[in-house]
Amino acid sequence: MAPSKGLVPAADLQSFTEYLSGCKRVIALLGAGISASSGLPTFRGAGGLWRSYDATSLATPEAFQRTPGLVWQFYSYRRHMALQAEPNKAHYALAELSRRNEDFITLSQNVDGLSQRALHPSKQLHLLHGSLFDVKCTSFYCNYTRENDFTDPLVPALDIPKMASGLHPSATDKTGEEAAKAIHNALGTGEEVDISDASNPIPHLSEDDLPKCPKCKTGLLRPGVVWFGEALPEKTLSEVDRWIAAGPIDLCLVIGTSARVWPAAGYVDEARSQGARIAVCNMDSNDTPGELHFGDWFFQGDAGVIVPEILKGVIGEI
Template sequence: MPSAENSGIPAAELQRFTAYLRGCKRILALVGAGLSASSGLPTFRGAGGLWRSLDATALATPEAFERTPGLVWQFYSYRRHMALQAEPNKAHYALAELARKNEDFITLSQNVDGLSQRANHPSEQLHLLHGTLFDIKCTNFYCDYTRENEFTDPIVPALDIPKLDSGLNPSAVDKTGEEAAKSMREALSGTQTEIDISDANNQIPELDAKDLPQCPKCNDGLLRPGVVWFGEALPEKTMNTVDEWIAAGTIDLCLVIGTSARIWPAAGYIHEARSKGARIAVCNMDPKDTPGELHKGDWFFTGDAGVIVPEIFKSIIGEI
């Protein structure tokens, strides 16, 4: 019999969920920043230190990179550094183990931090909707150079900048709700303010383009992080693979972990899963932060994903 003592989950709800989970064949998981909260990573808008004075969403655009590539690379160098300081938590490992137990289980990740990969989540069952900090690619339109799993930190000497307040701080509050969705909509609509890099209080050095990561193939282009910026299309190959999986048959369960899932394509995937027969199980810090209206037979587990996810999977994967 499953135990709810440490997770705070009502015993009856845990038993109802685990009984259903045992009979599930096709499972889709959608995960967001809340999955990594107990690993100590700040959320996208929660970057600390010298980045608190800037708007992170305004840095994550092709236009920002074209205008101030040094500033953008320093921001992503900070994020890469933070991600490499962190370790996967039990939720990452639990999802990876469930994938190994069930070949018809896929995870759609909105995260770019690489923690799921470092938890050895089977790569063929992990689909990165927004790319990863640890892939890089050339910005020249005629050059197809890419490099995967580049974990060098810093990636070039000039990016070894002081990383003020870079200690990891496990989050007690999941910051992936409506505020983040609102900021994304503002960024996409162009209403965010310009970044003033001349502000001395920012303490961010200006870097020459020649000191930033250069393409070794064309010798003419700057390399950039392999993430999806605002205004860019999501990876077509990934989207097609996910669409084919969804179309292949009935879906028994859709897990929504650490994300409000209120913007496209996340909201669309939940709708599609439900239309294919799925029940929805949400794990989030804020009990009001739901991906639309939950139906009778769905679940909402309130709390830290690092605690909740291993507990609700225990009957299938054992102890993590």
């Protein structure tokens, strides 16, 4: 099918809408591209730096063990940025499709919480990599977890600092210029300091400053995301496997991801083996889960625009 750079070609839209209208069992795979319309920064891939750190080097159990304060500052920043963003129409469109079709499930590789905030039915939303807004205790003897905690910041020490916090006159120079600078800095703009910029200092945090487990009282809480070197959530994978095993699958939506990495690639292959047609929505025409077959669709453009358009025939206007 011909790619679309904005509005979907009428022929593609018609054929997809007709097919979707007859679909019973539908699976969607989501990646970071669906949240691009919401303005969220990504820390994966080339140039994925936070301050002077390769962001992926902070996403490990070993990093948390070595420098829990720094890792929490990174994740608290990401939580804060995600909360500044709003779910876009693609998130709302998929949530509405879920409400209209109980046999539609969404597998998200995103941790940004935007699908949850779009009120996507939780029973039909499976988070493969966890969520920034879940926390769990790190103590081996404690099983405490908390989901969908949108408190920002989790503890006062993780608050994003503001540009100016008070008068700081020079101790040695009392000239009018220094006084004027002090007053200007004290008044400031109330804007937040960009702590992703390494030129802006951040405090060193001790374990006493960080979120503690309310159950065991001693363990540190950690972000409820899947770090490098950790297994994907077994319960989530089991629930998805049960749904797939109930087959057949009519349609697989691939949105904002190339779905070439396990387990996403495996889910596309399994859906196709059960007779599913594949519909991809990505900005880059090369981002496809392998070679598309005759009867598949590729919709090129912003997921926030394309997804509500292609689902409109079934869910109505978003």
